[in-house]
Structures are given as structure tokens and as C-alpha cells.
Amino acid sequence: MTSSQASRFSPDQPPQSFCAHLTERARALFGAHPFAEELSEEQVGSLLPEYLAMSQAFPHLQAGSQKDLIFDAMHHNRDLPRDIELTSVVANFICWDETGGYGRVLQGGKAALPDILLTENFHSNLFRRDASRLLGRAIRPNYSATTKRYLHSLYDGLSAKDPVVRCAYMVAFELHAADMIQALWTTTVKTFDASPDDLEYFRSHVGGKDPAERYHGEMTSRLIGELVPAARNGFFLDEFDRAYRLNLQWCHDLLRIVSLEQNDRSEIEHRGHCHCGSVKFRVRAPRQLSAVRCNCSICQMSGFMHLLVPGDRLTIECGEEFLITYQFNKNIARHTFCRVCGVKPFYRPRSNPAGFSINVRCLDKTTIESIRIDEFDGEHWEQAFGSMQPGPKLCTEEQTPE
Structure with missing residues (x-):
């Protein structure tokens, strides 16, 4: 992050400028949205229930994200800080709009207030109708392990004590949502060779002259001028990048899952263990492995060879009680070692704390056909990580260890 980039933010800027600059920044860092990838009907059919789960849960998580901060003020008998009032009112506006209330009252005035009880007008249910019509069958939300982890991580950011972090996560979600919805539309x-105008959810969010995402982006971006002092511009941009990457990671993970579902035969079960055998595990991965060799201090010393997988691909068969955790630097990665022999068979990496990095050297070689090894400059982690752009099939966070 350069000082010139950080200085481009000023409280005097209109929110549209914030939106445009941050959207441009995200596209430059991360490239085209993964949902723009060509997908089969089967893949889209697996993706839509996951998206429905997010669409259903998010407004309520956003609206309730300030509750712990409010209870904290109550507990300490303090006046509610203005930053909490600001993020709360914008969060509740987004929920009000996503549940159809804003649009109904805008069109019908006070007489339309009873219509807020018509849950079929909730935007998630507009999406449900669109998706069910496309697939020719009713769908329900699929709160998979991947989507649940994502929503938990998102909530952590939306409910952070630091108002700059809350602001960054709110802005990043909405600006990512605009690109995500457009790409998926x-x-x-x-x-499905469908008519764009027939898909009400997409049209109301990013289509026409008055799309909902324009308001969402503008209202969250207004918080920047209110909550981000000039001295913390750089920190805000770092948190925005982190939050945007979280949203994007979920999309990449979903695409990888639906692709694996379609090509399930390409994956097999590998078994592994630590040196003494106290810790045994199995992991689902292709026969032909893509591994990463990192030159950071801990990987150099331990000789760890990374196989990065989603969290639901690893099963610990025995010995979890023998695992001890070591953390250092930013205390994000959770390095787990066998306390008997000292070997690290797997751990949760900093780049993807919801997933695992498996030590290829601990796997049974009989199930591995080949190993392709890519190099990662972990000695200069921040620079190397920041310079990488995710491709449409594999997100940066899944490619980088540490």
C-alpha cells in the first residue's frame, strides 16, 4: 500500500468517488469475477442453493452485527458511540431494503407498511423464485460447511470493535456483491438461454435505472468519510482488500466444489500420518497433486510441502489429542505439530484459515501419481501475496501458504 494510494481518500469526496475508486482497485487486484466463468447447467444448479443461503442469511447477520457492541456499552454504562450508531443505521437500512421494505414503502408510502410482512418480497425469495424457475424445481438454501465458514468470518468483520474494520467489511461486501450479482446474472x-428481464432478483439489484446495489454501495461508502480518519487510510485499504478477498474466496470455493462434484472421480482418498504415527488422517485430493514450496522461515526449517485444500477435505482419524498449536508473527496461521515426534502433518494457513495445508511429505506415496511443485516467495510474504491475482478456477488465498 503506497501513501499516494491512501491519500486518494478524503472525507470531502462524494461516496460515488469512493465506490468507483474501490471497485477499480478490487478489479485491478483480483481480476474478473469467478462467476463470469462458463458453467454447465449442473454446476449452476449446485451453485444456486449455496447462493440462496448467503442471500437469506446476510441481511439479518448485517442488521444484528452491532449487538455485542451495544451490549458492551450497556454493560459499562456508557453512552453509545457515534460510530456504532452510524454502522448500525446503515446495516439496518440494508436489511430493510433486502427484505423488501424500502422498495414497498417507496412505492406505496405508509399504506404499504403492512406489505413488509409479505416475506415473498424478501430479495432472497425473489432469487429463490428465479432459480426454481430456471431449474424447473423448487430449491432450498444449502448451508454447506464452506458457506457457514464464510458467513461466520464475514460476521466477525461486520461486528468488529474497530469502526474502520466494520466500515471496510461493509463496503467490501456491497461492492463485491455488485460485481458478483452482475457476473452470475x-x-x-x-x-440457461434465459431472458435477462425475466430474472427479477438480478434485474432489481444491478439492472435498470435504479438498482438496489447502487444504494447499498453508496450508503456503505458514506461511512468512509465519517469513520476513516486520514491517518488510517492505509489501514482501511488493507482491511478492504482483506474483506473483499474473503467474499471472493467464497465464490472460488463454491466453484471448486461444484466442479469437483461434477468430476468427483478425479478425487481419491489419500492417507497420511506424522512420523511416530500418533496422528493419522485422510484427505480427498486428486491423484495428481499440485503442491507449493515456500521459503518462509518456518517452512524452510520444517521442510513443509503444501497441499492446500478446503476445510471439509480433511478428516483426522486419530490422535487429535496429540496436536499442539504454535503461532507467531500475526497469529493468524495455526501451526499444528505432533507433541510426540514434532512433525507438522497439516495446519490452518494464514492465507486461508478456513481451509488446511497438508504436508505432502506426510502422505502415503502409493496413492500419488505425480506432484507438480510451484514456488512461493514466503520470505517476502506480504509482497508476494499482494502481487498475485487469482485466476478463474483457483483463488490466490488457496495458492499461498504461511
């Missing part, structure tokens, strides 16, 4: 129309 385009892909869905192409995959």
Missing part, C-alpha cells in the same frame, strides 16, 4: 442467462 450474465452466466445464468447464457447457461
Whole structure:
């Protein structure tokens, strides 16, 4: 992050400028949205229930994200800080709009207030109708382990004590949502040969002259001028990047899952263990492995060879009680070692704390056909990580260890 980039933010800027600059920044860092990838009907059919789960849960998580901060003020008998009032009112506006209230009252005035009880107008249910019509069957939300982990991590950011972090996560979610919805709309129309205007959820969010995401982006971006002092511009941008990457990571993870579901035969079960055998595990991965060799201090010393997988691909068969955890530097990665022999068979990496990095050297070689090894400059982790752009099939966070 350069000082010139940070200095581009000023409380005097209109929110549209914030939106435009941050959207441009995200696209430069992360490239085209993964949902713009060409997908089969089967893949989209697996993706839509996951998206429905997010669409259903998010507004309520956003609206309730300030509760612990409010209870903390109550507990300490303190006046509610203005930053909590600001993030709360914008969070509740987003929930009000996502549940159909804003649009109904805007169109019908006070007489339309009873219509807020019509849950079929909730935006998630507009999406449910669109998706069910496309697939020719009713769908329900699928709160998979991947989506639940994502929503928990998102909530952690939205409910952070630091108002700059809360602001960054709110802005990043909405600006990512605009690109995500547009990409999924385009892909869905192409995959099912559908008419764009027939998909009410997408049209109301990013289409026409008055899309909902324009308001969401503008209202969250207004918080920047209110909550981000000039001295913390750089910190805000770092947190924005982190939050945007979290949202994008979920999309990449979903695409990887639906692709694996379609090509399940390409994955097999590998078994592994630590040196003494106290810790035994199995992991689902292809026969032909793609591994990462990192030159950071701990990987150099331990000789760890990374196989990065989603969290639900690893099963610990025995010995979890023998695992001890070591953390250092930013205390994000959770390095787990066998306390008997000292070997690290797997751990939760800093780049993807919801997943695992498996030590290829601990796997049974009989199930491995080949190993492709990529190098990562972990000695200069921040620079190397920041310079990488995720491709459409594999997100940066899944490619980088530490």
C-alpha cells in the first residue's frame, strides 16, 4: 500500500468517488469475477442453493452485527458511540431494503407498511423464485460447511470493535456483491438461454435505472468519510482488500466444489500420518497433486510441502489429542505439530484459515501419481501475496501458504 494510494481518500469526496475508486482497485487486484466463468447447467444448479443461503442469511447477520457492541456499552454504562450508531443505521437500512421494505414503502408510502410482512418480497425469495424457475424445481438454501465458514468470518468483520474494520467489511461486501450479482446474472442467462428481464432478483439489484446495489454501495461508502480518519487510510485499504478477498474466496470455493462434484472421480482418498504415527488422517485430493514450496522461515526449517485444500477435505482419524498449536508473527496461521515426534502433518494457513495445508511429505506415496511443485516467495510474504491475482478456477488465498 503506497501513501499516494491512501491519500486518494478524503472525507470531502462524494461516496460515488469512493465506490468507483474501490471497485477499480478490487478489479485491478483480483481480476474478473469467478462467476463470469462458463458453467454447465449442473454446476449452476449446485451453485444456486449455496447462493440462496448467503442471500437469506446476510441481511439479518448485517442488521444484528452491532449487538455485542451495544451490549458492551450497556454493560459499562456508557453512552453509545457515534460510530456504532452510524454502522448500525446503515446495516439496518440494508436489511430493510433486502427484505423488501424500502422498495414497498417507496412505492406505496405508509399504506404499504403492512406489505413488509409479505416475506415473498424478501430479495432472497425473489432469487429463490428465479432459480426454481430456471431449474424447473423448487430449491432450498444449502448451508454447506464452506458457506457457514464464510458467513461466520464475514460476521466477525461486520461486528468488529474497530469502526474502520466494520466500515471496510461493509463496503467490501456491497461492492463485491455488485460485481458478483452482475457476473452470475450474465452466466445464468447464457447457461440457461434465459431472458435477462425475466430474472427479477438480478434485474432489481444491478439492472435498470435504479438498482438496489447502487444504494447499498453508496450508503456503505458514506461511512468512509465519517469513520476513516486520514491517518488510517492505509489501514482501511488493507482491511478492504482483506474483506473483499474473503467474499471472493467464497465464490472460488463454491466453484471448486461444484466442479469437483461434477468430476468427483478425479478425487481419491489419500492417507497420511506424522512420523511416530500418533496422528493419522485422510484427505480427498486428486491423484495428481499440485503442491507449493515456500521459503518462509518456518517452512524452510520444517521442510513443509503444501497441499492446500478446503476445510471439509480433511478428516483426522486419530490422535487429535496429540496436536499442539504454535503461532507467531500475526497469529493468524495455526501451526499444528505432533507433541510426540514434532512433525507438522497439516495446519490452518494464514492465507486461508478456513481451509488446511497438508504436508505432502506426510502422505502415503502409493496413492500419488505425480506432484507438480510451484514456488512461493514466503520470505517476502506480504509482497508476494499482494502481487498475485487469482485466476478463474483457483483463488490466490488457496495458492499461498504461511
